[in-house]
Amino acid sequence: xxxxxxxxxxxxxxxxxxxxxxxxxxxxxxxxxxxxxxxxxxxxxxxxxxxxxxxxxxxxxxxxxxxxxxxxxxxxxxxxxxxxxxxxxxxxxxxxxxxxxxxxxxxxxxxxxxxxxxxxxxxxxxxxxxxxxxxxxxxxxxxxxxxxxxxxxxxxxxxxxxxxxxxxxxxxxxxxxxxxxxxxxxxxxxxxxxxxxxxxxxxxxxxxxxxxxxxxxxxxxxxxxxxxxxxxxxxxxxxxxxxxxxxxxxxxxxxxxxxxxxxxxxxxxxxxxxxxxxxxxxxxxxxxxxxxxxxxxxxxxxxxxx
Amino acid sequence: xxxxxxxxxxxxxxxxxxxxxxxxxxxxxxxxxxxxxxxxxxxxxxxxxxxxxxxxxxxxxxxxxxxxxxxxxxxxxxxxxxxxxxxxxxxxxxxxxxxxxxxxxxxxxxxxxxxxxxxxxxxxxxxxxxxxxxxxxxxxxxxxxxxxxxxxxxxxxxxxxxxxxxxxxxxxxxxxxxxxxxxxxxxxxxxxxxxxxxxxxxxxxxxxxxxxxxxxxxxxxxxxxxxxxxxxxxxxxxxxxxxxxxxxxxxxxxxxxxxxxxxxxxxxxxxxxxxxxxxxxxxxxx
Numbered sequence: 001x002x003x004x005x006x007x008x009x010x011x012x013x014x015x016x017x018x019x020x021x022x023x024x025x026x027x028x029x030x031x032x033x034x035x036x037x038x039x040x041x042x043x044x045x046x047x048x049x050x051x052x053x054x055x056x057x058x059x060x061x062x063x064x065x066x067x068x069x070x071x072x073x074x075x076x077x078x079x080x081x082x083x084x085x086x087x088x089x090x091x092x093x094x095x096x097x098x099x100x101x102x103x104x105x106x107x108x109x110x111x112x113x114x115x116x117x118x119x120x121x122x123x124x125x126x127x128x129x130x131x132x133x134x135x136x137x138x139x140x141x142x143x144x145x146x147x148x149x150x151x152x153x154x155x156x157x158x159x160x161x162x163x164x165x166x167x168x169x170x171x172x173x174x175x176x177x178x179x180x181x182x183x184x185x186x187x188x189x190x191x192x193x194x195x196x197x198x199x200x201x202x203x204x205x206x207x208x209x210x211x212x213x214x215x216x217x218x219x220x221x222x223x224x225x226x227x228x229x230x231x232x233x234x235x236x237x238x239x240x241x242x243x244x245x246x247x248x249x250x251x252x253x254x255x256x257x258x259x260x261x262x263x264x265x266x267x268x269x270x271x272x273x274x275x276x277x278x279x280x281x282x283x284x285x286x287x288x289x290x291x292x293x294x295x296x297x298x299x300x301x302x303x304x305x306x
Numbered sequence: 307x308x309x310x311x312x313x314x315x316x317x318x319x320x321x322x323x324x325x326x327x328x329x330x331x332x333x334x335x336x337x338x339x340x341x342x343x344x345x346x347x348x349x350x351x352x353x354x355x356x357x358x359x360x361x362x363x364x365x366x367x368x369x370x371x372x373x374x375x376x377x378x379x380x381x382x383x384x385x386x387x388x389x390x391x392x393x394x395x396x397x398x399x400x401x402x403x404x405x406x407x408x409x410x411x412x413x414x415x416x417x418x419x420x421x422x423x424x425x426x427x428x429x430x431x432x433x434x435x436x437x438x439x440x441x442x443x444x445x446x447x448x449x450x451x452x453x454x455x456x457x458x459x460x461x462x463x464x465x466x467x468x469x470x471x472x473x474x475x476x477x478x479x480x481x482x483x484x485x486x487x488x489x490x491x492x493x494x495x496x497x498x499x500x501x502x503x504x505x506x507x508x509x510x511x512x513x514x515x516x517x518x519x520x521x522x523x524x525x526x527x528x529x530x531x532x533x534x535x536x537x538x539x540x541x542x543x544x545x546x547x548x549x550x551x552x553x554x555x556x557x558x559x560x561x562x563x564x565x566x567x568x569x570x571x572x573x574x575x576x577x578x579x580x581x582x583x584x585x586x587x588x589x590x591x592x
Contacts, residue, residue, distance in 0.1 A: 022495050023416025030409035030470060033401075034425050037463045041440035048439075061443055108324060111317050122321055124575055126328055131574035135526035135541035136563040140331040143338060143556065148349025150334055162350060184331065189585060196582045196590055234589050245433040248526040252545060266435040270527070279439050286436040297431055 042290075049073055049283035056277055064280070073284035082260065083285065086268040089175075093264065094243045097182045102236060104183070105190025110220065112191075113198050130188045138252030141181040142168070145253070168254055171261035178250045178262050185249065186242070190235050197231030198224060233304070265289070335567075338560035339364055346556040364561035368547070384562055386536075387543035391566075393454040394529075394539065395522035398461025402522075403515050405462070406469025411499055414477035415485075423474075426467035427587065434464065438531050445532060452533045460532065461522040468584060469518050475588030476510040477503075513577045517584040520570040540566045 044061070050073070053064035077083060108126065112119065129137070144151050145167035155163040167173045201224045209219045247266040250256070256263035256271065263271070273282050338346070340360040348354060370383040412418040441460065442451070450456030484506070488498045504511070529539040538546075544562050548554045574581065582590050 019416045019495055020418070022499075023412040023418030026408040026412030026416075026499075027419030027422065029405040030422060030426075030466060031419060033405055033463050033466055034422070034429065037429065037437070037441075038425075040444060041437045044440040044443060045437070107320075111320055116314075116317065122325060124578065125325055127574070127578070127581070128332065128571055129328055131520065131570045132332070133524045133526075133541060133563075133566050133570060135524075135544065136335075136567050137331070139544065139559055139563050140335045143560070144331055144334060146347075148347060148353070150330070150353070150355070153349075153353050184327070188328075192582055193586060193590065231590060234586050238586065241431055245435070247435065248541075252526075266433055266527075269433075269435045270531075273435075273439060274531075282439055286439065289436050290432055293431060294428070297428065 042287075045283045045287050048280050049287050051280045052278075053280045054277050055279060067280070069280070073281045074288070076281060077284055077288060082263075083265075083268060085260065086263050086265045089262070090244060090246065090264040090266075093175075093179055093182065093246060094240060097179050097186070098236060098239045098243055100183050101187045101190045101239060102194075102232075104187045105192075105194050105235070108187075108191045109195040109198050112195050127188045127192055129185045130192075132185065134185065134248035135252055137181060137185050138249035141177065141184070141249065142253045145177045169258050171258055174254050174258060174262050178253055181249045181253060182243070182246065186239060190239065193231060193235040193238075194228070197228040200231075201227050237300075332567075335560045335563055338557055339564045341557050341560075343557065364557040367555075368558050368562050382543070384540070384543060384565070387538055387540045388565070390454050390457070390533070390537045391523060391539040394457035394461055394537070395519055395525075397455070397458035398465065398522045399515055399519045401458065401462025402465040402469040402518050403473075403511070406466050407473045407504075407511065407514075410470050410473035410477055411503065414474055415499075422470065426470050429463075430467045430587075434527055438528070442531060452536055454537045457529060457532055457537065457539070460528055461525065464525075464528070465518045465521050467587070468521060469514060471587040472514040472517065472580075472584055473510070475583060476507060476514070480507065510580075513580040514584070516573045516577050517580065520573055523566075523570055 048061060048064050050068060050070060051064040052067040052069050052072075053059075053061055057064075057067065059066065112123065132140075143149055146152075147164050147166045151167065152163040152165055155165075165173065167177045205223050206219055209223055214222070245266055246264050247270070250262055250264060251267055251270070254262045256267040260268075269282060269285060272278060334355075337355060337357055340362070341354070341357040342359050342361045342363060345352075345354050345357055345359070368380070368384040370380060370385075409419055409422055413420070413422060445451045445456050445460075448456070450459065480503070485498050485502060488502050489495065493502070525539070526541040529542050533539065533542060540562060544559055544566070547559045547562065577584075
């Protein structure tokens with residue numbers, strides 16, 4: 001029984017029409033905003049993706065049909081090595097960062113499952129990174145990884161010899177550095193979500209298992225883990241989605257460089273949007289990504305529903 | 307007993323290590339914000355973790371008072387970017403919260419707008435970069451490029467999913483007896499929403515609004531594309547703080563970074579209880 005029907009039952013004096021009309025009016029602004037940001041952009045994007053239009057073309061975009069090229073942008077996209085490399089790099093960052101964040105977050109969460117002195121303070125500090133503005137976090141790590149910076153200083157103290165690694169100008173180390181920044185900022189999110197799931201595990205079940213002789217590891221595996229499955233899926237899904245968009249921290253740390261060593265899909269699109277200004281082509285890439293993501297999303301939701 | 311003790315020692319050691327890793331980047335920036343020019347890039351043995359001669363020069367500098375040690379002159383102080391960030395994030399929050407709260411109530415009580423939950427999740431799923439070209443074209447057409455109201459409008463739309471989902475779970479959880487009693491008394495449904503439900507929901511509304519504000523305040527990419535000169539926000543302005551003569555203005559950037567980082571961290575700790583609900587679209591309630 002829907003909410004509207006419930007209300008109707010207890011308040012027969014006001015007609016259901018009033019409720020329906022009010023409901024329509026209340027949802028209207030949100031509907032307009034959604035339509036405004038999905039319908040126009042999609043149509044415009046589709047239109048200019050079939051042309052060679054660019055803001056430098058000298059004509060306004062409604063006249064872009066003069067530069068019609070049918071599907072040339074879409075066929076170019078298939079042979080665009082830089083695009084595929086950027087996609088692969090984004091996938092690589094995702095494949096490393098999300099599992100590391102998950103395991104670290106889960107480990108920390110299990111340490112916080114029961115009370116100990118100082119828990120509240122430690123908890124408040126540990127979740128701080130995810131509230132730091134990502135652009136500022138990017139700048140923090142930019143400073144940390146300077147060749148004369150504190151990371152090298154700490155390493156020098158540990159090894160006893162001066163360390164002058166140029167983190168951000170080496171292709172492999174720069175990639176490692178941006179991943180460290182991502183892990184620093186988003187492990188707290190995993191921790192926060194997983195801890196809330198762990199706390200939700202009924203205590204009497206855990207106690208019963210202890211009485212039956214189960215050790216901590218067995219209790220975790222057989223009682224906590226199965227109950228946390230849904231929460232783990234949510235936590236990982238959120239991070240996968242956000243990690244795919246990765247831009248702010250990374251762009252401030254390296255600008256996608258050195259060369260294209262840390263160029264992710266968002267950075268690549270940003271660069272050809274503002275640098276090369278080939279908007280017809282960018283629109284084609286953007287639409288292709290939207291279509292692939294929508295299909296992937298539908299597929300994932302079907303599987304989750306099962 | 308021994309195993310218990312060993313576990314406690316391991317726990318504290320692990321948590322302390324995590325705390326150290328969490329705090330070092332933040333403390334380095336705080337320390338940098340108070341360092342005089344000479345200590346900005348000191349390396350090797352001269353590298354200082356705590357400023358030897360702490361100073362407020364970096365803060366004075368970004369607000370336009372040139373410090374004696376810095377020969378660079380700013381063509382623009384941090385004042386306008388701070389105003390721009392505040393205005394666009396606040397009004398953006400107001401837009402998201404009013405549209406989101408109304409729609410959430412409409413769906414929760416009257417079953418209107420069944421398409422919204424999924425449509426809004428999809429909105430959140432897509433990388434903003436993939437819709438920015440048409441948005442830039444639309445904003446240019448509407449003549450709201452490089453204005454705080456143009457920025458506020460897109461912020462309101464981008465964070466609408468969070469406002470909607472958060473408020474929906476709050477409304478779903480709320481007991482309906484009082485609303486129903488008021489209806490029996492002869493109150494109209496609109497009046498019940500406005501006079502009874504909303505005042506009762508003051509605390510959840512505030513939590514959701516603060517959460518949405520943090521998200522808006524944290525944006526970098528959208529402001530980078532939609533503002534250029536007059537209304538750049540703090541993060542965009544921050545990246546411009548370098549000069550060909552002196553290179554990166556480390557301390558000045560750190561001072562501004564500190565100013566940008568404080569509000570969301572404070573607000574985030576304030577609404578700690580609701581963070582999980584907000585971040586998971588209400589799927590999890592702490």
